[in-house]
Amino acid sequence: MTQEDIEALKAKHHALLALCKAGAKGTVPVPPEKLLAADDERRFCAVCAANKPAIADLLKLYGLQDWFQEHAPGPPAQGEDAAQEYLARCEAIMRTEAALVPVERLREMARDAVQSCAAHFSGKLVHPTAQGAFLMAPCRPTAQPHVSSRSLRQAGIALALDQSKLDNTGVYQRVVRLLGPAIGTAPSDGNDEAQEPGAEIARQHADALREGAIEGIEAAARRIPGHVDRRLRQVLLPVPDGYLAVTPLPAGGMAALWHACAAFESGREAERLASLDDTENANPPAPGRKRRGKSGFTAQNKAPQISARPIFSTVELPFGGAIVRNTSLFPASVIQRQMVFAVPQPSQHLRAVWRFVFRPWTPWISDVKQVNQQIAALQVEGRAFSDSTSVAAVLVQSKGALGTLARKCHAQAVNFAQDLAQTPYVEDGKEIDIDADLLRRKRKDAPSDLDLAIVNRSFDARYRAALAMCILDQMRSRLIRMNEPTQIDYQNVRDLVRSALELALENT
Amino acid sequence: MSYLVIDLASSGSNMLQSLGLLTAAPVLPAVLLAHALDKRLQGRRSEPALDVRGVGLIHRHAEPWIEYLDDGGYAKPFAAQRRGGCLFDREDIVKNGGPQSNAAQPMALADLEWTLLLDCAKPVPDSMAGQAADLLRRMRLAGGDVRAATVAVHDEWEKALSHALRTGHWIDDVTQDIQSASDPMLSILQAVRDPQAGWVAPVNLGYALLETPHPARDGARDALPHAFVEPMIGAIRFVPASIARQRKLTPSHLWRHGWDGDQFLVTNRPPVESSPSLKGSTP
Numbered sequence: 198m199t200q201e202d203i204e205a206l207k208a209k210h211h212a213l214l215a216l217c218k219a220g221a222k223g224t225v226p227v228p229p230e231k232l233l234a235a236d237d238e239r240r241f242c243a244v245c246a247a248n249k250p251a252i253a254d255l256l257k258l259y260g261l262q263d264w265f266q267e268h269a270p271g272p273p274a275q276g277e278d279a280a281q282e283y284l285a286r287c288e289a290i291m292r293t294e295a296a297l298v299p300v301e302r303l304r305e306m307a308r309d310a311v312q313s314c315a316a317h318f319s320g321k322l323v324h325p326t327a328q329g330a331f332l333m334a335p336c337r338p339t340a341q342p343h344v345s346s347r348s349l350r351q352a353g354i355a356l357a358l359d360q361s362k363l364d365n366t367g368v369y370q371r372v373v374r375l376l377g378p379a380i381g382t383a384p385s386d387g388n389d390e391a392q393e394p395g396a397e398i399a400r401q402h403a404d405a406l407r408e409g410a411i412e413g414i415e416a417a418a419r420r421i422p423g424h425v426d427r428r429l430r431q432v433l434l435p436v437p438d439g440y441l442a443v444t445p446l447p448a449g450g451m452a453a454l455w456h457a458c459a460a461f462e463s464g465r466e467a468e469r470l471a472s473l474d475d476t477e478n479a480n481p482p483a484p485g486r487k488r489r490g491k492s493g494f495t496a497q498n499k500a501p502q503i504s505a506r507p508i509f510s511t512v513e514l515p516f517g518g519a520i521v522r523n524t525s526l527f528p529a530s531v532i533q534r535q536m537v538f539a540v541p542q543p544s545q546h547l548r549a550v551w552r553f554v555f556r557p558w559t560p561w562i563s564d565v566k567q568v569n570q571q572i573a574a575l576q577v578e579g580r581a582f583s584d585s586t587s588v589a590a591v592l593v594q595s596k597g598a599l600g601t602l603a604r605k606c607h608a609q610a611v612n613f614a615q616d617l618a619q620t621p622y623v624e625d626g627k628e629i630d631i632d633a634d635l636l637r638r639k640r641k642d643a644p645s646d647l648d649l650a651i652v653n654r655s656f657d658a659r660y661r662a663a664l665a666m667c668i669l670d671q672m673r674s675r676l677i678r679m680n681e682p683t684q685i686d687y688q689n690v691r692d693l694v695r696s697a698l699e700l701a702l703e704n705t
Numbered sequence: 706m707s708y709l710v711i712d713l714a715s716s717g718s719n720m721l722q723s724l725g726l727l728t729a730a731p732v733l734p735a736v737l738l739a740h741a742l743d744k745r746l747q748g749r750r751s752e753p754a755l756d757v758r759g760v761g762l763i764h765r766h767a768e769p770w771i772e773y774l775d776d777g778g779y780a781k782p783f784a785a786q787r788r789g790g791c792l793f794d795r796e797d798i799v800k801n802g803g804p805q806s807n808a809a810q811p812m813a814l815a816d817l818e819w820t821l822l823l824d825c826a827k828p829v830p831d832s833m834a835g836q837a838a839d840l841l842r843r844m845r846l847a848g849g850d851v852r853a854a855t856v857a858v859h860d861e862w863e864k865a866l867s868h869a870l871r872t873g874h875w876i877d878d879v880t881q882d883i884q885s886a887s888d889p890m891l892s893i894l895q896a897v898r899d900p901q902a903g904w905v906a907p908v909n910l911g912y913a914l915l916e917t918p919h920p921a922r923d924g925a926r927d928a929l930p931h932a933f934v935e936p937m938i939g940a941i942r943f944v945p946a947s948i949a950r951q952r953k954l955t956p957s958h959l960w961r962h963g964w965d966g967d968q969f970l971v972t973n974r975p976p977v978e979s980s981p982s983l984k985g986s987t988p
């Protein structure tokens with residue numbers, strides 16, 4: 198069929214196309230390349246139907262894709278009712294054909310798929326190309342209270358299965374989806390028909406799939422990795438006769454449980470806030486008194502807004518590679534989103550001030566490259582500057598980036614001196630002022646002129662000379678670290694820049 | 706008997722505790738760092754140089770590397786990573802086409818400042834402090850470079866403790882206290898949000914073997930026996946130094962490592978006894 202024919206069929210069967218969207222949210226349309234491959238209208242409609250998740254699951258589980266293309270019913274008439282009736286017919290003939298599939302074949306298929314793909318712990322999450330590191334959770338008990346697959350098992354919490362590799366036939370994914378990701382760890386007793394996993398297919402088929410899956414899990418648990426991939430970390434744990442190298446493996450099921458617990462806590466918090474809101478509504482303010490806030494916006498006319506906003510902060514960390522579905526059964530929102538737990542952080546202000554008691558103060562130097570360029574440009578423009586410390590040269594130098602840098606450093610020094618004057622130092626439980634005596638007592642080396650100027654808050658000529666030298670030293674070390682060529686090491690250039698800095702500071 | 710107070714600053718340490726959890730508190734690596742330091746100081750001698758019996762952990766500062774990248778007009782937080790290639794030796798990198806050929810490893814980074822208080826059974830001469838500091842500067846804490854290390858030797862526990870606890874937060878293992886048998890995960894998350902529980906955070910406090918150790922697995926580090934393991938997530942509490950100083954801490958409150966069957970643990974819970982050796986490792 199040509200592109201025009203396809204477009205005509207799309208227009209004719211737009212209701213069918215709208216009903217046949219795949220994906221978790223039901224928003225993924227039929228791939229255009231599959232539509233283009235259709236020979237006629239009947240196959241076009243069959244391709245659409247095969248994209249519907251319920252039918253796609255049956256097709257892949259029973260391996261009936263080719264059969265369905267040949268035996269799909271004739272195309273429906275236009276309209277949504279006709280499209281729905283067509284999909285129902287497709288599903289009915291699928292079920293009739295599926296019922297003919299031998300139970301033993303299904304069982305073998307499930308066993309093989311689960312045996313080759315099932316894993317609780319997978320090295321592929323660490324690195325998508327890591328090979329051979331796929332293990333099932335052990336069945337040993339634990340006496341330790343930590344969160345591990347063992348303690349979860351003891352608490353009756355099932356760890357969901359993940360995949361060791363992408364099953365391109367789609368059988369493993371369908372088996373897990375039909376039976377639930379906790380196959381084998383939380384078997385159903387079969388009494389509750391409505392809750393029974395796999396209720397979408399015939400009962401004996403679901404039983405066969407489950408039996409096959411459990412056999413596959415048992416076989417997968419006996420799998421012993423032959424090598425450890427170089428992309429995976431190895432930690433040495435001490436044992437009496439040396440070390441044991443171990444490779445920690447992540448479990449997608451564990452991350453899913455953490456996120457589920459966090460969502461549960463968020464929900465509880467939302468409920469608590471809602472109950473607080475209800476209490477507020479139950480006790481309206483006394484008549485005649487206005488509530489604070491925007492006019493007309495009161496608790497009475499405000500609709501309750503209950504939303505389970507996440508209460509644990511998360512950051513993105515790309516576990517599982519660029520396309521998560523290739524490495525894990527769990528979505529990227531579970532695998533690649535990590536909860537961040539805060540740790541105490543000291544006040545940076547106090548920290549800097551107390552550090553000063555033991556270490557010299559240095560300004561933070563920025564825009565070093567621009568300053569270096571200014572110095573270099575002046576050297577190129579007139580050799581006279583390099584051989585002179587004339588007033589004119591110094592004045593020129595003290596403008597631009599160099600002048601800005603000097604003013605910024607001076608502002609830092611003044612701010613720091615103010616912080617210093619307001620912050621006491623704690624010694625033997627007593628608060629004492631930070632002064633020159635304390636510095637002399639606490640420091641190994643005598644405090645510099647710059648430190649004394651800051652602690653005494655006397656920004657005079659000695660301070661300017663000391664700050665200029667300090668800026669020069671800082672600038673030089675930054676330029677060396679940045680591998681930037683500089684002329685700052687030449688004594689005459691150095692003198693010129695120092696004079697310019699002092700002049701800029703004097704004019705501040 | 707001597708006590709070492711080690712002030713450490715590391716850059717780019719891993720704060721990834723397990724898939725889904727980031728906490729800038731590498732408790733297990735810090736305890737094992739003390740063990741590694743002992744081994745390095747021992748060198749070729751038959752007896753350990755320090756014979757570390759316990760490690761006190763004092764958290765001072767942590768600065769996670771979080772960068773905000775544009776995501777449809779919103780700034781989305783991303784954990785900064787290190788490329789996996791730099792973790793392998795040069796030959797390995799060259800053979801596989803350079804570090805760029807390796808995708809980024811999931812390893813969330815943070816800068817840390819911690820103090821370790823080591824209880825050493827052996828008397829430690831003052832001269833060893835400089836040697837230990839030099840060694841530490843060439844070591845790593847949770848994969849991060851140790852940028853600065855200072856070591857002080859004390860003969861008395863009280864002096865060592867007051868030196869180590871001058872600021873910061875003492876770290877305690879509170880897994881047992883907050884844990885409930887019904888849902889171990891939920892009880893940790895609830896403790897994190899409970900103001901009565903103090904400042905609690907989940908961290909990795911051990912490894913449980915997923916299999917019997919393989920005596921000669923291909924690719925194992927230094928041809929050692931190898932096993933795949935899963936993290937054991939516990940909970941720690943940050944106790945402010947001012948409160949910790951009033952608690953009359955003793956060397957029995959220090960962190961130690963050991964095996965409980967086939968589970969490797971670090972803990973400072975006083976009643977917990979662990980064996981130095983691995984037992985019953987058949988899952």
